[in-house]
Amino acid sequence: MAPFFFLFFGMCLGDGGYGLLLAFIFFGAIKKYGMVGESRKFFAILGLGGIAAILVGVVTGSWIGDMIDLFPFFHFLAPIKNAPAFLDPLSDPITFLIISLALGVVQILFGLSASMIHNLKKGDKMAAFADQGGWIVLLVGLLLCGGGASGIIGSGPMMLGKFLSWTGVIVLVTTQGRHKPTLIGKAISGVLSLYNVTSYLGDVLSYSRLLALGLASSAVAMIINMLADLLGAIPYVGWLFGALIFLGGHLFNVAIGVLGAFVHSLRLQYVEFFSKFYVSGGRGFDPLRHKTRHVTICEGAE
Amino acid sequence: MEFLGIALVICGAALAAGFAGVGSAIGVGIAGQCGAGVMTEDPGKFGLVLLLQALPGTQGIYGLLIAFVAILKVGLLGGGTSVDVGVFQGLGILFACLPTAIVGFISAIAQGKTSAACIQMIAKRPEETGKAVILPAMVETYAVLALLLSIILLNGIQL
Numbered sequence: 329m330a331p332f333f334f335l336f337f338g339m340c341l342g343d344g345g346y347g348l349l350l351a352f353i354f355f356g357a358i359k360k361y362g363m364v365g366e367s368r369k370f371f372a373i374l375g376l377g378g379i380a381a382i383l384v385g386v387v388t389g390s391w392i393g394d395m396i397d398l399f400p401f402f403h404f405l406a407p408i409k410n411a412p413a414f415l416d417p418l419s420d421p422i423t424f425l426i427i428s429l430a431l432g433v434v435q436i437l438f439g440l441s442a443s444m445i446h447n448l449k450k451g452d453k454m455a456a457f458a459d460q461g462g463w464i465v466l467l468v469g470l471l472l473c474g475g476g477a478s479g480i481i482g483s484g485p486m487m488l489g490k491f492l493s494w495t496g497v498i499v500l501v502t503t504q505g506r507h508k509p510t511l512i513g514k515a516i517s518g519v520l521s522l523y524n525v526t527s528y529l530g531d532v533l534s535y536s537r538l539l540a541l542g543l544a545s546s547a548v549a550m551i552i553n554m555l556a557d558l559l560g561a562i563p564y565v566g567w568l569f570g571a572l573i574f575l576g577g578h579l580f581n582v583a584i585g586v587l588g589a590f591v592h593s594l595r596l597q598y599v600e601f602f603s604k605f606y607v608s609g610g611r612g613f614d615p616l617r618h619k620t621r622h623v624t625i626c627e628g629a630e
Numbered sequence: 631m632e633f634l635g636i637a638l639v640i641c642g643a644a645l646a647a648g649f650a651g652v653g654s655a656i657g658v659g660i661a662g663q664c665g666a667g668v669m670t671e672d673p674g675k676f677g678l679v680l681l682l683q684a685l686p687g688t689q690g691i692y693g694l695l696i697a698f699v700a701i702l703k704v705g706l707l708g709g710g711t712s713v714d715v716g717v718f719q720g721l722g723i724l725f726a727c728l729p730t731a732i733v734g735f736i737s738a739i740a741q742g743k744t745s746a747a748c749i750q751m752i753a754k755r756p757e758e759t760g761k762a763v764i765l766p767a768m769v770e771t772y773a774v775l776a777l778l779l780s781i782i783l784l785n786g787i788q789l
Binding site: 421422425534536537539540541543544547548551554584587588590591592594595598599 | 685687691692695698702707760763764766767768770771774777781782
């Protein structure tokens with residue numbers, strides 16, 4: 329789950345310059361203050377998220393908004409920035425949306441597979457093949473059908489998709505009611521289980537937040553740059569106001585962006601991903617021990 | 631008549647920034663009142679309380695963002711030459727601003743209430759901060775979806 333989290337975090341922040349700032353601050357803090365325990369883990373998560381944001385920035389060509397293109401003294405960086413950038417979410421949001429949703433499909437299928445393996449290990453072959461297997465086959469089949477209908481893939485895969493979808497439907501309808509006592513009960517709950525396809529649709533659409541948050545942070549960055557540029561045009565004192573807006577605005581945007589990216593990536597993990605395989609319940613084992621806040625106990629030191 | 635299109639765009643931008651901002655102000659206010667109560671008992675929780683209080687503030691930023699995108703689109707920002715906007719294009723932009731305005735207004739208030747409840751939760755159980763941050767984020771989902779729709783619509787309107 330960790331790689332997904334960092335990727336989502338990077339896409340939500342969506343800016344290489346902010347990523348650099350984050351990685352610098354949090355890894356610097358770990359190094360400088362020699363942090364241990366929970367806070368070190370937390371700082372490392374944010375730092376790694378920053379690195380993911382740098383990678384996303386490389387792909388989208390967003391470095392503190394459009395700073396490199398807007399301000400003349402950064403123009404020398406433009407060739408380096410433009411070389412690997414092939415996707416601009418501001419001018420082509422639909423491609424980015426499709427990438428976000430595709431990531432969602434990948435993660436949901438991954439979660440279903442994890443659940444299937446778990447059931448197989450428990451020896452519950454019926455649940456593995458009927459519950460998770462049926463859904464995986466149906467979802468992949470529907471995706472192939474959708475791809476074929478919109479003309480992205482040829483008719484061969486589309487036939488395969490139709491075949492897979494019907495196989496999935498048959499498996500689900502015949503098996504989902506297997507715990508019901510009567511034949512009619514079995515049939516009804518088998519058919520009704522197909523209704524769950526809407527919940528999978530909702531889960532996948534939920535990943536569109538990756539696009540929305542990424543767009544929001546880079547658009548706000550762009551607007552801050554523009555305001556700084558406008559103020560910079562005031563004679564004599566303009567550069568001072570411009571620099572103040574630039575620094576203050578971007579610090580504010582980083583703070584808000586990190587909060588949003590962290591919270592929403594976490595939500596995608598908890599709500600959309602965990603629900604596919606995670607069985608909740610129980611209580612954490614919390615043995616009687618010394619809990620210290622400001623003292624670190626070193627094992628084996630005299 | 632020739633300025634009606636521009637006026638409609640300004641109306642949309644004002645609605646998005648205004649309503650989402652009002653919602654966020656109310657939401658942050660509700661969470662802040664609760665946070666002040668918690669901090670009278672334990673001032674050390676300031677960091678956590680501030681984090682939770684800030685969560686309903688994002689709707690206002692989304693509204694401002696949509697307002698900026700709308701006025702950028704018609705060239706009102708930066709004193710540049712303004713684009714010729716027809717009445718129906720102006721109406722379209724006004725409607726495209728509405729999801730962020732409406733959903734931002736109401737969801738920020740709801741999120742403020744959830745944040746307030748979560749601030750009370752961390753007053754008793756500060757170790758559960760991760761869960762306390764998730765619950766308000768569930769509300770924010772719908773503001774994010776509205777923002778997404780507004781951006782896609784604004785992007786799609788041809789001038």
